[in-house]
Amino acid sequence: MSTINLDRGLIAGADGGTTTAPAKAPLNYLNCESTVASWLLTLDHKRIGLLYLVGITAMFILGGTFASLIRFELLTPKGDVLSGDSYNKTFTAHGVVMIFLFLIPSIPAVLGNFLLPIMIGTKDVAFPRLNLMSFYLYVGGGIFLSLALLFGGVDTGWTFYTPLSSSYANGNVMAAALGVFIIGFSSILTGLNFIVTIHRMRAPGMTWFRMPLFVWAMYATSLVQVLGTPVVAITVSLLGFERILGVGIFDPRLGGDPILFQHMFWFYSHPAVYIMIIPSLGVASELVTTFSRKGIFGYEIIACSSIAIAIFGFIVWAHHMFTSGISPYAAMVFSFLTFSVAIPSGIKVFSWLATMFKGSISYASPMMFFFGFIGLFTIGGMTGLFLSTLGTDIHLHDTYFVVAHFHYIMVGGAIMGYMGGMHYWWPKITGKMYSELWSKVSAALIFVGFNFTFFPQFFLGYLGMPRRYHEYPEELQVLNVLSTVGASVLALGYILPLLYLPGSLFFGAKAPKNPWGASTLEWTECESPPHPHNFESNPPIPDHVYDYSQLSKEAVRVSH
Amino acid sequence: MSATNTHKDTTQGHDTHGHHPALAHHFVSLEQQHEANILGMWVFLVTEVLFFGGMFTAYAVYRFKFNTMFQEASNQLDITLGCLNTVVLILSSLTMAMAVRSAQMGKAKPILGYLAATAVLGFAFLGVKYFEWKHDFEVHLIPRADFCWDYAKERRVEADHHEKGKPFVTKVLGKFIGHHEEHAPPTTDRILADKKNPESQQARMFFVLYFAMTGVHAIHMLVGFGLIAAVAFWASKGTYGPDYYTPVEVLGLYWHFVDIVWIFLFPLLYLLGAHLGAGH
Numbered sequence: 001m002s003t004i005n006l007d008r009g010l011i012a013g014a015d016g017g018t019t020t021a022p023a024k025a026p027l028n029y030l031n032c033e034s035t036v037a038s039w040l041l042t043l044d045h046k047r048i049g050l051l052y053l054v055g056i057t058a059m060f061i062l063g064g065t066f067a068s069l070i071r072f073e074l075l076t077p078k079g080d081v082l083s084g085d086s087y088n089k090t091f092t093a094h095g096v097v098m099i100f101l102f103l104i105p106s107i108p109a110v111l112g113n114f115l116l117p118i119m120i121g122t123k124d125v126a127f128p129r130l131n132l133m134s135f136y137l138y139v140g141g142g143i144f145l146s147l148a149l150l151f152g153g154v155d156t157g158w159t160f161y162t163p164l165s166s167s168y169a170n171g172n173v174m175a176a177a178l179g180v181f182i183i184g185f186s187s188i189l190t191g192l193n194f195i196v197t198i199h200r201m202r203a204p205g206m207t208w209f210r211m212p213l214f215v216w217a218m219y220a221t222s223l224v225q226v227l228g229t230p231v232v233a234i235t236v237s238l239l240g241f242e243r244i245l246g247v248g249i250f251d252p253r254l255g256g257d258p259i260l261f262q263h264m265f266w267f268y269s270h271p272a273v274y275i276m277i278i279p280s281l282g283v284a285s286e287l288v289t290t291f292s293r294k295g296i297f298g299y300e301i302i303a304c305s306s307i308a309i310a311i312f313g314f315i316v317w318a319h320h321m322f323t324s325g326i327s328p329y330a331a332m333v334f335s336f337l338t339f340s341v342a343i344p345s346g347i348k349v350f351s352w353l354a355t356m357f358k359g360s361i362s363y364a365s366p367m368m369f370f371f372g373f374i375g376l377f378t379i380g381g382m383t384g385l386f387l388s389t390l391g392t393d394i395h396l397h398d399t400y401f402v403v404a405h406f407h408y409i410m411v412g413g414a415i416m417g418y419m420g421g422m423h424y425w426w427p428k429i430t431g432k433m434y435s436e437l438w439s440k441v442s443a444a445l446i447f448v449g450f451n452f453t454f455f456p457q458f459f460l461g462y463l464g465m466p467r468r469y470h471e472y473p474e475e476l477q478v479l480n481v482l483s484t485v486g487a488s489v490l491a492l493g494y495i496l497p498l499l500y501l502p503g504s505l506f507f508g509a510k511a512p513k514n515p516w517g518a519s520t521l522e523w524t525e526c527e528s529p530p531h532p533h534n535f536e537s538n539p540p541i542p543d544h545v546y547d548y549s550q551l552s553k554e555a556v557r558v559s560h
Numbered sequence: 561m562s563a564t565n566t567h568k569d570t571t572q573g574h575d576t577h578g579h580h581p582a583l584a585h586h587f588v589s590l591e592q593q594h595e596a597n598i599l600g601m602w603v604f605l606v607t608e609v610l611f612f613g614g615m616f617t618a619y620a621v622y623r624f625k626f627n628t629m630f631q632e633a634s635n636q637l638d639i640t641l642g643c644l645n646t647v648v649l650i651l652s653s654l655t656m657a658m659a660v661r662s663a664q665m666g667k668a669k670p671i672l673g674y675l676a677a678t679a680v681l682g683f684a685f686l687g688v689k690y691f692e693w694k695h696d697f698e699v700h701l702i703p704r705a706d707f708c709w710d711y712a713k714e715r716r717v718e719a720d721h722h723e724k725g726k727p728f729v730t731k732v733l734g735k736f737i738g739h740h741e742e743h744a745p746p747t748t749d750r751i752l753a754d755k756k757n758p759e760s761q762q763a764r765m766f767f768v769l770y771f772a773m774t775g776v777h778a779i780h781m782l783v784g785f786g787l788i789a790a791v792a793f794w795a796s797k798g799t800y801g802p803d804y805y806t807p808v809e810v811l812g813l814y815w816h817f818v819d820i821v822w823i824f825l826f827p828l829l830y831l832l833g834a835h836l837g838a839g840h
Contacts, residue, residue: 124586126596192603200596201586230607234614238772247703247768248761249618255761260621264614 028431028529043128044532049114050429051135052105057498059101059142064494066094071453071487074480079470087470088155089171095158096149096176100183101142103414104272107279108190108225109138111421112218114429116194118522118530119212121203121539126196130189137186145179148172157468159269162250162261166242174243177236184229184236187275191225194218205541212520212545213302217282220306224271224278224313232268235261259324266317274313277377277409278306280417281348284373287420288352290518291367292359295546298351305344312341319388323397331390338388345381349374364516365439369420372447376412380405383458398468401461404454412450419446419497426501427511428522431529434504438496445493452486517551524551582804594806601810605817608780612821615776619769619828626762633766634833636701636712638692640732642830645688646822652681653819660812663795663805671795671808678815679788682781689778691736696767700746703768709760710753711746770829777825780818787811 025031029046039047069090073081082090113131117124125131148154152172156165165173198219202211238249239261248254250261289296296302318326318334352374361367383405386392396402419442427433456479463479465472472480514523522530525539580590587593623630659674699715700708723731746754754760791811794800800808 122586126586127600128584128586130600188607192600192607195603196596196600199599200592226603226607227610230611231614234611237776238614238618241768241772245704248765249768255622255626255758255765257621257625260618264617 026527027531028527029532030431030529032532041132043124043132045113045117045125045128045131046429046530046534048128048131048135049110049112052109052113052138055135055139055142056102056106056110059097059146060494061498062146063094063097063102064491066090066097068487068491070094071484073470074472075484077472077474077477077480082470084470085155086153088157088468089149089153091468092154092157093149096145096154096180098410099158099272099276100180101138101145103276103410104183104187105138105190106276106414106418107283107421108194108218108221108275109134111214111283111418111425112190112194112221112279115425115522116197116215116218117201118526118534119215119520120198120201120206121521121525121535121541122197122201123533123535125193126201127193131193134186134189134193137182137189141179141182141184141186144182145176148175148179159265160236160239161265162239162242162258163252166239166250174240177239181233181236184233187225188229188233191222191229194222195226198222203538203541209300209303210541210543210545211303213285213296213299213306214279214282214520216303217278217285217306220310221275221278221282223307224275224310227314228268228271228275231264232272235264235268238264259321259326262321262324263318266320267314270317270320271310271313273406273409274309276414277417278309280373280377280414280421281306281309283417283421283424284352284370284377285348286518286520287366287370287424288355289546290424290516291362291364291370292356293362293517293548294355294359295544295548296351297354297357298347299546301347302351305347308344309341312337312344316341316388319393322390322393335388335390339385342381342385349378349381365436365443366420366424366516368440368443369416369423369446372443372450373413373416373420376408376416376447376450380408380413383408396461398466399461400457400465400467403467404457404461407454407457412454416446416450419443422497422501424516425522426504427515428526428528428530430505430508431511432504432508433511433515434508435500438500442493442496442500445489445496447493449486449489449491449493453483453490454486456480456482456486514551517548519546519548519551580803582799582806590804594804594809597806597810598813601813605813608817608821612773612776615769615773616824616828619773622762622765622769623828623832626765629759629762630766631833631836632759633709633763633770634829634831635836636699636716636763637770637830637833638695638735639830639834639837641688641692641735642826644732645685646826648681648685648688649819649822652678652685653816655681656812656815660805660808663800663808664802666801668795668798668800671800672792675788675792675795679785682785682788686778686781689774695735698743700751701767703764703771706746706751707760707764707767708746708751708754709757709763710750715743773825773829777818777821780821784811784815784818787814 029044039051042048042051069082070087073079073087073090079087113125149172154169154171154173154176156169156171156173160173160177198211198215241247242249242251242256248256250256250258252258285296285302316334316338318330319338322331322335383401387396387402387405423434423439460476460479460483461467463476465476511528513526513528515528516523518524519542521535521539521541525535583590583593587596655674655677659671659678662670662674696702699712700706701712723734726734788811791807794807
């Protein structure tokens with residue numbers, strides 16, 4: 001980015017939302033420069049967020065395609081669409097793409113990048129160049145990983161368990177591991193950038209307990225990214241040594257211990273679950289207070305519960321290994337600790353409910369996604385307790401019950417939150433309003449389709465259908481057909497926003513500065529879309545971040 | 561992207577006061593920029609602790625599992641060279657600290673001198689490591705197909721016998737420039753027989769971790785050389801002074817961290833079996 005035109009900058013200082021001269025749109029981060037290089041080499045956190053949006057949307061479509069293949073195969077009890085081997089590669093590809101390339105970067109890299117500096121009243125993240133580098137590490141690792149999955153494929157599952165991955169799997173295990181390693185650094189650098197930004201870049205007056213809860217969620221997420229990801233990096237490196245040099249760190253034939261791999265893998269990969277869900281919890285907190293027009297219930301405790309989830313997240317990893325032969329005493333401790341994660345999660349859910357209580361609730365589409373989110377997240381969280389109970393876990397381990405449980409968290413929780421966040425901030429990001437009708441249809445389709453897809457899987461798992469098989473006994477077909485039909489509805493729900501959100505760029509009404517009457521800085525102090533430097537000068541910081549007494553909603557003006 | 565910081569900051573009032581050329585547009589002051597950069601490096605070092613932590617965990621697990629053989633295997637390492645390298649690396653941290661101090665005081669030439677000294681000591685460390693690894697290669701301690709614990713033990717006994725009674729200085733110099741007699745490599749049968757020996761497997765696990773840990777440490781030193789070169793380049797242009805010495809301090813943090821990793825590696829790898837040694 002180079003020089004920004006001074007004249008247009010001054011016009012933006014006037015009320016950008018109501019400028020009457022349409023010929024000269026106010027200066028914003030989208031129209032300040034338009035060359036390809038100004039996008040691909042941008043240091044502006046808002047533009048980098050948009051670059052990520054393009055990347056993760058592509059990956060979501062890719063991962064969704066693999067999911068469709070899986071559900072299509074499972075329509076019938078016989079393996080008639082995919083061979084066993086192709087099926088293994090398909091669910092591995094689905095897991096790897098969705099987790100490493102979509103869910104982990106989704107909210108932090110897109111919404112976090114765009115919003116975090118604005119929400120704390122600063123011009124940019126602490127290290128803009130590092131931010132751009134994170135994006136290109138993501139792109140590089142993503143291309144690498146996608147090629148490894150599409151050409152040759154990997155059949156180990158996204159967990160890369162040894163000795164399967166080290167000694168027996170054919171496929172591109174090494175290339176995939178290297179891809180994960182590279183993307184891991186992208187994630188680490190984003191987390192590092194956010195931590196330093198929150199510590200050192202807050203505007204004067206922006207104390208810790210005046211920060212929006214989304215920022216708190218980003219802080220907790222960043223802690224997990226920074227503390228967890230290096231461990232998976234060294235774990236896949238050791239897997240690489242093992243595979244290339246045949247050294248046997250995890251190979252029992254050479255004195256190695258395969259369980260050690262599982263410990264090291266889950267030390268990252270369990271906290272990684274919280275990298276995916278905490279940002280959605282943060283989005284939910286923003287949505288519920290804005291659309292209830294009521295200060296959030298228990299601000300401090302919600303803020304601290306994000307940090308608590310991040311901390312608890314690090315001490316529960318062995319609940320993935322209850323049937324792997326770990327010590328029963330260790331299993332008891334990990335079971336107890338896993339139960340305790342329900343406390344901060346419950347605090348959040350109850351606080352959201354208390355926020356809505358006697359609030360002035362409006363049913364705008366972001367709130368519809370929030371309603372879906374809170375229901376699905378609660379079911380996902382509660383079924384987690386079945387799995388953390390040692391006795392029931394023996395029965396349910398590695399069945400479709402587990403698949404249903406984590407999809408309720410990852411899809412019902414994390415993606416629902418992401419969708420809610422995208423719909424909430426879309427007017428701020430693009431300056432356009434989308435179709436309220438179609439977005440509500442989408443929210444409804446996603447909620448209904450999701451439940452039809454995954455609720456039957458709880459029963460399938462309880463009846464003993466193991467995950468990762470492409471065939472199943474005939475008596476389980478009814479539930480599987482339900483699930484596949486639900487997945488088709490769900491797919492429709494996800495395809496709709498891919499049409500009406502980009503469509504809004506061309507046909508949407510112009511977004512006012514604060515269409516929702518929200519109280520955080522990006523709505524009260526920034527135009528839609530924001531100025532390249534976010535603020536003209538240091539924004540005034542209110543004492544209470546969610547104070548609606550002085551705010552009113554701006555009507556959407558239909559410009560054509 | 562402007563690779564330089566010439567970005568014109570037209571919307572912010574403080575521009576008119578003319579700010580320091582090193583101040584990036586999104587920071588309010590050099591102080592804020594300094595604090596952000598230092599914190600950034602600290603957070604990065606935390607990630608490094610966890611990165612090495614994975615290997616330290618593996619080490620702890622296998623040392624607990626194969627306690628005796630880990631000591632035996634550790635005794636194959638050269639404590640004298642390990643000590644030498646520890647001293648070399650601590651000295652390099654001293655020179656790095658002096659480079660930071662010089663930058664804070666705005667003395668351009670001493671910065672370059674101390675950075676050069678740091679790099680030289682760093683290279684000396686890797687040089688010593690080269691001779692150690694070369695020796696490991698010769699006695700078949702590299703954990704690959706031709707690893708032969710039996711052979712390495714025999715060579716060690718021979719070497720101890722050979723060096724008995726020689727003065728210390730001769731012994732140390734002999735490690736670098738000494739004439740090595742030709743030894744017949746182990747036969748294939750011997751290697752295969754050795755593979756079946758659980759002791760060999762366990763010793764091999766020690767060497768897997770030894771090479772992984774010292775190897776990753778060495779890679780970090782190589783990165784350090786690149787950073788030293790970059791900082792030295794900017795120092796030679798007179799970039800650093802009492803107002804602005806952030807990159808030198810950040811580099812210093814990194815270098816000290818790499819040093820501290822070695823301070824943990826040295827006892828875990830070299831001193832573990834020292835009590836068994838015949839004294840090199």
